Amino acid sequence: MRIATWNVNSIRTRVDRVVAFLERHDVDVLAMQETKCKDEQFPLERFKQAGYEIAHHGLNQWNGVAIASRVGLNDVQIGFEDMPGFGDPVAAEARAIGATCGDVRMWSLYVPNGREIGHPHYMYKLEWLERLRLDGAKWLAEDPLAQIALMGDWNIAPTDEDVWDMGFFEGKTHVTPPERDAFQAMIDAGFSDVVRPFTPGPGTYTYWDYTQLRFPKKQGMRIDFALCSPALAERVEGAQIDRDERKGKGASDHAPVIVDLD
DNA sequence: ATGTCAGCTTGAAGCTGA
Numbered sequence: 001m002r003i004a005t006w007n008v009n010s011i012r013t014r015v016d017r018v019v020a021f022l023e024r025h026d027v028d029v030l031a032m033q034e035t036k037c038k039d040e041q042f043p044l045e046r047f048k049q050a051g052y053e054i055a056h057h058g059l060n061q062w063n064g065v066a067i068a069s070r071v072g073l074n075d076v077q078i079g080f081e082d083m084p085g086f087g088d089p090v091a092a093e094a095r096a097i098g099a100t101c102g103d104v105r106m107w108s109l110y111v112p113n114g115r116e117i118g119h120p121h122y123m124y125k126l127e128w129l130e131r132l133r134l135d136g137a138k139w140l141a142e143d144p145l146a147q148i149a150l151m152g153d154w155n156i157a158p159t160d161e162d163v164w165d166m167g168f169f170e171g172k173t174h175v176t177p178p179e180r181d182a183f184q185a186m187i188d189a190g191f192s193d194v195v196r197p198f199t200p201g202p203g204t205y206t207y208w209d210y211t212q213l214r215f216p217k218k219q220g221m222r223i224d225f226a227l228c229s230p231a232l233a234e235r236v237e238g239a240q241i242d243r244d245e246r247k248g249k250g251a252s253d254h255a256p257v258i259v260d261l262d
Numbered sequence: 263a264t265g266t267c268a269g270c271t272t273g274a275a276g277c278t279g280a
Contacts, residue, residue: 009280010268034280036268061269062279113280155280172263209280210266253267253280 001071001102001261003029005151005226006245007110007207007254011035011066014252015043019050021245025258028071029101031108031151035064042066055099063094065110065152071102080135084127086112086120095128104232104261105139109152114173122173125155129182137189140229148229150191153207153254155223156183158193161202162222164214174223191227195257198239206241207254215246226259235261 004027008014011032022030035042035058042056053073058064067073077098085092095110109132112125132150139146156179157163169175187193205220214220228236238260246255 013268034268115279209264211264213265 001028003149004256004258005031005224006256007033007153009034009252012037015046019046029106030068031106032066033110033153035066036061037064055097057094057097059094063110065094065097065108067099067106067108069101074100080132082131084124084131086124103147105148107150109150111155113155117173126178126182133185133189140190145231146229147232149232150227154225157221157223158183164219186227190230192233193225194228194233194236194259195226195239199241206257208246210253224254224257226257237262
């Protein structure tokens, strides 16, 4: 089985590219982030024609997460237990959706950006990650053999190798110790980065800012991850980052990350 | 931050978010 994750940065703008990607790579399950639309605006029919079912959660033009599957799509869950909200009034955002696809419990996750160090959104990001970790640890405690894939845009570069220039990120989010600690806590809870062994760095990224010619200059960040439970990690046979999808007109600023399971 | 995007408001250009 082949699973993947991709921050598509608007599914309505990107649907042609996304469906072509699924077919080109023969992907069974895709976790999408930043669909940027409400449920009724999601281009369901295009996926259906290609043979995929969709579970989508979108509340407005911000965030939005989805799972496309051609191997079943069951027990859909919107958000996780005690997932923090944001805003005034505080409300849950469309940042997490889970579904069982074949024998894998898939999650599409869009971790809050954080905006600036010390910003309320930064505190929200850390709290969101902590609650996700607690829920994830609980799933594994309940079933140590659970096959769980936490797929998504984590908005964290876990090591200095994961950004093009640490100097540039001084005083910025995505690289701060509290964010990195929160990411490491997911690893310590039992979810491992199954892509890195197949895509070593330095210079291996999944995201390049649209501005300043970051992509042609190879100035990116590695912030999109597939974190797998122990039982699922054992099944991983390969992984790749499809950098080609960042090329050309109409590209998302993120590249898809693909994982092969036995 | 924005030599870039995307979506919304609104009726051409400004705002938010990334």
